[in-house]
Amino acid sequence: MSSRDAVLEALRENARYSTEDIARMTDLDAEAVEAAIADLEEEGVIRGYRAVVDYSKVDPEPVRASVELNVTLDRETGYDDIADRLARFPEVQGLRLVSGDFDFAMEVRGDSMSEVSRFISEKVAPVPEITQTVTHYIMESYKESGVEFGDGHDDDRLSISP
Amino acid sequence: MTFEESTRLESVPPSGIRKFFELAEEYDDIISLGVGEPDFAPPWSARDAAITSLERGRTSYTANRGMRELRERIAARTAGRCDLFYDPDSEVLVTTGVSEAVDLAYRAFLDPGDAVAIAQPCYVSYVPGARLAGAGVIDVPTREADDFKLTREVLEASGAAEAELLVICYPNNPTGATMTRAELEPVAEFAREHDLLVLSDEVYADLTYEGEHASIAALPGMRERTVVCNGFSKAYAMTGLRLGYAMAPPEAIEAMNRIHQYTMLSAPTTAQHAAVDALDNCDPDVAEMREEYDRRRKFLLSRFGDMGIECFRAAGAFYAFPECPWDDGEAFAEALLEAERVAVVPGNVFGAGGDGHLRVSYATSLPQLKRAMNRLESFLE
Ligand SMILES: Cc1ncc(COP(=O)(O)O)c(C=O)c1O
Numbered sequence: 001m002s003s004r005d006a007v008l009e010a011l012r013e014n015a016r017y018s019t020e021d022i023a024r025m026t027d028l029d030a031e032a033v034e035a036a037i038a039d040l041e042e043e044g045v046i047r048g049y050r051a052v053v054d055y056s057k058v059d060p061e062p063v064r065a066s067v068e069l070n071v072t073l074d075r076e077t078g079y080d081d082i083a084d085r086l087a088r089f090p091e092v093q094g095l096r097l098v099s100g101d102f103d104f105a106m107e108v109r110g111d112s113m114s115e116v117s118r119f120i121s122e123k124v125a126p127v128p129e130i131t132q133t134v135t136h137y138i139m140e141s142y143k144e145s146g147v148e149f150g151d152g153h154d155d156d157r158l159s160i161s162p
Numbered sequence: 163m164t165f166e167e168s169t170r171l172e173s174v175p176p177s178g179i180r181k182f183f184e185l186a187e188e189y190d191d192i193i194s195l196g197v198g199e200p201d202f203a204p205p206w207s208a209r210d211a212a213i214t215s216l217e218r219g220r221t222s223y224t225a226n227r228g229m230r231e232l233r234e235r236i237a238a239r240t241a242g243r244c245d246l247f248y249d250p251d252s253e254v255l256v257t258t259g260v261s262e263a264v265d266l267a268y269r270a271f272l273d274p275g276d277a278v279a280i281a282q283p284c285y286v287s288y289v290p291g292a293r294l295a296g297a298g299v300i301d302v303p304t305r306e307a308d309d310f311k312l313t314r315e316v317l318e319a320s321g322a323a324e325a326e327l328l329v330i331c332y333p334n335n336p337t338g339a340t341m342t343r344a345e346l347e348p349v350a351e352f353a354r355e356h357d358l359l360v361l362s363d364e365v366y367a368d369l370t371y372e373g374e375h376a377s378i379a380a381l382p383g384m385r386e387r388t389v390v391c392n393g394f395s396k397a398y399a400m401t402g403l404r405l406g407y408a409m410a411p412p413e414a415i416e417a418m419n420r421i422h423q424y425t426m427l428s429a430p431t432t433a434q435h436a437a438v439d440a441l442d443n444c445d446p447d448v449a450e451m452r453e454e455y456d457r458r459r460k461f462l463l464s465r466f467g468d469m470g471i472e473c474f475r476a477a478g479a480f481y482a483f484p485e486c487p488w489d490d491g492e493a494f495a496e497a498l499l500e501a502e503r504v505a506v507v508p509g510n511v512f513g514a515g516g517d518g519h520l521r522v523s524y525a526t527s528l529p530q531l532k533r534a535m536n537r538l539e540s541f542l543e
Contacts (some may be wrong), residue, residue: 001453009453013457014528023464024460024464026457027460079344153203157197159187159192159194159196159197159200160179160186160505161183161198161336162285
């Protein structure tokens with residue numbers, strides 16, 4: 001594994017590892033780790049660092065929805081143009097072009113159901129290229145960004161074993 | 163009527179690990195670096211396959227040698243990894259853990275009065291197992307100066323030439339030592355010269371972090387005298403499912419199977435279903451666990467370095483085997499446990515050559531390892 005990949009792997013596991021600890025676990029010196037991170041950020045491989053939050057434990061709990069969007073394209077407008085327009089709204093937390101029955105999968109977050117509904121009806125649906133929206137409110141989240149929200153598995157190993 | 167222990171059993175003392183386990187159990191807030199099994203759960207796909215097999219009621223005995231589809235996959239996996247070809251029908255035996263495979267080999271090939279040369283420090287059951295089979299034991303202590311690799315020199319010095327069987331294990335528990343093909347060559351030469359059988363426990367083969375795992379059985383003239391043992395406990399984190407296997411020439415597997423068919427009948431069926439799935443689908447899980455162990459290994463070695471604790475660069479399994487800062491390893495381990503609530507295992511419980519060292523397991527999350535290293539550091543100050 002290249003040192004860049006090793007640093008990326010460590011950060012993907014836990015973005016809060018200190019430079020010093022990443023240096024230890026990758027056999028690099030701290031400067032090399034800093035340089036690798038700087039490169040990864042500069043090249044846009046790493047786009048940000050965010051906490052993985054279980055929103056059901058946040059008060060007040062925000063409302064989230066995943067929204068299916070269908071669009072029509074014309075000579076002047078492509079997927080990227082539509083995406084660019086939607087992605088700028090702060091309510092939009094995620095936006096992906098997908099294969100299958102619809103075109104975009106969009107994740108929206110707001111303070112209340114009415115706020116999210118209003119956002120869809122007033123900001124998203126009126127976009128001329130958008131032909132259909134189907135909104136699914138998220139009721140329960142079991143796993144986000146690879147992190148399971150269950151109780152995890154208890155360490156029931158013997159404290160000392162051969 | 164009294165339950166008087168057999169003389170064979172009397173020759174086997176209670177495990178030295180047991181004492182530390184009891185000490186550690188007295189505290190409920192310890193960080194244990196004394197655990198000899200993975201902290202991961204088995205890959206979900208393999209667990210799911212086990213559940214499915216239970217739902218379908220596939221819980222009968224299997225063939226004595228294990229399910230054919232499992233033996234085929236084991237043979238194919240070994241061929242891919244070590245360039246070693248075993249016939250799934252006649253040269254593979256699925257066992258209840260490597261533990262059973264080792265015991266079968268002992269009982270199949272040793273007579274009372276025979277000697278077993280055991281490279282040490284080693285897994286705690288090799289010596290008692292040999293004694294229970296009625297054999298004598300020749301200690302072959304490996305040395306820190308050789309990074310705990312087995313050398314021709316220590317084989318000669320220890321009188322291993324007199325043995326019937328040589329037992330080796332790389333990557334090693336407790337040292338984490340590995341051996342390359344070139345380093346195994348003189349050991350193989352010694353075994354050929356003195357006509358020794360070899361039992362090679364390769365249960366940590368997939369947890370090799372530097373270079374490729376090499377099997378002694380792949381060296382010229384070795385396949386016909388070697389029993390290779392491997393299993394699912396470590397790389398697939400399946401310890402409690404109890405599944406391993408032995409690979410050897412047909413006459414050896416036939417002999418081991420003759421004991422197995424009476425004493426075990428067949429290895430756990432549910433675990434065999436999990437193992438088939440593990441070999442089919444779980445390579446990515448194994449790779450991920452290996453990468454995580456490797457990060458921990460490097461982290462640990464780096465912290466030891468900064469603390470001035472001497473430790474050779476262990477490159478396999480999930481153990482480091484640093485020098486103990488005090489002469490008395492047991493006293494150190496006890497004091498560390500009491501003062502800082504960090505458990506490590508003194509090296510002497512793993513046999514000859516282990517004195518003055520500590521086995522530090524990194525089958526523990528990085529944040530826990532970091533906390534443990536901080537405590538160790540403050541203990542040393
Ligand atoms: C070197 C070695 N061999 C064998 C075993 C036992 O393996 P199994 O669970 O397959 O019986 C262990 C477990 O700690 C081990 O470390």
